[in-house]
Amino acid sequence: MRKRKASGAPPLEPVARNGLLHRRALLTGGVVFAGAMSTGAALNGAAAEPLKDPEWSLMPGEVTPVLQKPSRFEAGVVRILSNPKGEPRTQHARAPLQMLDGTLTPNPLHFTILHSGIPDIDPEQHRFVVHGMVKQPLEYTVDTLLRYPLVTRKHFVECGGNSAGMFSNEPVQATVQQLHGLVSCAEWTGVPLSTILDEAGVDRKAVWMIAEGADDLLVSRSVPLKKGYEDAMIALYQNGERLMPGNGYPMRLLLPGYEGNMNVKFLRRLMITDQPAMTFYETRNYSPLLPDGKAYRFYFVQEVKSFITKPSYGMSLKGPGYYEISGLAYSGSGTVTKVLVSADGGKTWGNAAVEGPATPKAFTRFRMSWRWDGQPVTLTSRAWDDSGAVQPLRADFVALRGVTKEPVKSPYAFPNQHYNSLTAWGVDSKGEIQHVYA
């Protein structure tokens, strides 16, 4: 068996500086791909020796369990907890996005934020009530909701405070999980909220609905009634199975594209009203401050955003050669239509492959082919959606929203909310990766 080596294949078509390549050629180009490997000696790190029979090919394997779990070799693929002992305050669990691929977050790894622990709710006992400015207040159980017409849709949920470390005036050295792990994407199934609103008969003067959860803080948020008629649902299933306890079992409000905290978990009440409740989580905790000391009154939408997950901080490149750059893009205001990737810190850009079918308010995976020549480069990405929204450049974002005066020490601090500007990774000549502001 021969090692792969340089071929006489024609050079690949570059799409931007520092080695960004045209992907189609790689996927359909025959020997061209071997050509792409021409500097990729490290790809042949495996000894080119005859195929051996390792121990697992010589003895029967393990017994099948009723529930599968990941290989013991994937034991590091877990969420990071901000308050691992569960002291009586908020617990954040961040998803290991840089270790995942595709567009879904497996349920065990879906991010969660709990302000007072995970309630242990008996679905037979749980009740959900719609009341306030309606013709007839109504009460539902899980069983009754499961008899309604259901819909299934793939959507991300993101904490308004995700990526808060990016408000630091100097880049925090941290992984994608630490910086951006408070977002996940799942296929949700539930009852369209419009069905329930129609059944209750909403007063024409109503403008808001106050959603309340059954956790012991009774987390409450005000939601524009209009969203209830657009794409809101009462979600009962997550990636095919019933909701995870930390994601709102047995039912949650799902408001596609709106900040996570509004997607009230353990939903027990919707009060239809003509004014917002001005609760803690909307007036203080999730109100982004502006440089002049004022704050947005409400800030619901998680705006268009992208970041490269691979390669990223914490990984290192094993020598020059071919790599795939890949990452996540999503938008609370529509469907991702375009992602550009740069390997020179934003001077030149190439069109990334956006995998489809891209759907509204859902993770979209983008991929860019890249041949690294071993010189320092700066990788970054920028996304567009079909509403016309574009991810703001960092200079523009900072001018509007500000940064801290002192460097933020921890990626888990929340100096501000709703960061959706760019993330950049600096690769040095050794292949080590730093978080940089490009």
Added chain:
Amino acid sequence: MRKRKASGAPPLEPVARNGLLHRRALLTGGVVFAGAMSTGAALNGAAAEPLKDPEWSLMPGEVTPVLQKPSRFEAGVVRILSNPKGEPRTQHARAPLQMLDGTLTPNPLHFTILHSGIPDIDPEQHRFVVHGMVKQPLEYTVDTLLRYPLVTRKHFVECGGNSAGMFSNEPVQATVQQLHGLVSCAEWTGVPLSTILDEAGVDRKAVWMIAEGADDLLVSRSVPLKKGYEDAMIALYQNGERLMPGNGYPMRLLLPGYEGNMNVKFLRRLMITDQPAMTFYETRNYSPLLPDGKAYRFYFVQEVKSFITKPSYGMSLKGPGYYEISGLAYSGSGTVTKVLVSADGGKTWGNAAVEGPATPKAFTRFRMSWRWDGQPVTLTSRAWDDSGAVQPLRADFVALRGVTKEPVKSPYAFPNQHYNSLTAWGVDSKGEIQHVYA
């Protein structure tokens, strides 16, 4: 708070006999939905009393774990094992499809069949080799494959023996999980096989590839080389995370739409050749017998199929009123374009809602609105795909493929392979559900 009761809403538009309803009216019809509930007293089984604070609303909840798991109230949502003690023979684990919704099977619940246990493979040590009729034999590690251009696609995998109990001359009384649980659907991410074949440089005279797994049986299957250039991939991720051990960790061959056993797990070898290997699994175990005693030589494609998951055997209807009929449709030859549902055993049919975007060779969820009047009915479904294929009626299927002479006693028996005809559920006046042949 009032109980919901009959309104003066106009009657819903029927689309077929025995209560099949037009879904759009239900989802957009205001009070019309309350009208649909007019016979649904059981929907109000919950006492219409003021909202109380249950114990979980009065104390802090549980500590957040690094890996989430389902609520203890969902402890019954597990796979059924055919050989739970792991005696030295095949183990089947069937997915609880009637307890799930949407289009994905969570990884812990994805069906598996292991012929000699689950190998405990160290991904650092695992090697995959392409050899035979190629210009240069090549060897890959997990790490090298992860540097290639990846693709993400949602596809079902189904055992050729799924639904084998349907070959019984009398209907086996069994759940969807027992009858049809050897199929699942996931979002897979991996390297297109065509990239690897192109890199190795396949001889023009080659027609087949022999795939071999690293389990101790070295499970081997012959695959038409053509499939390798169509949509085959070497899958590394399943629903976002690395493959489950029982689904082929660290890598498997994925042949969208081809019978499960050909999607060789723990892939360690592809030998490119000009003839099939005629291995055990293709010449004996997965060769469907015909009534005249002959057998198909090869039978690769899992043909278009559907079945109703809710309501189904093992559930019971709690009185007359509105229910949603829902189920799964999929096809190994294309994208599901249409599903019809009947409530009178196939005499009249209504168009079910097919949720989108429907994609090729993937689970598609269909839904039909239904008002049960309390009389006996027979529910069934039938699917079409964009290749023009249609799920065969049972009489036609049986005429071609035959049935057993004696009733099959166990839903886990395999009298034959590749059943893709209809499944019907008989609902009696008490709401009890039997498996019937319509």
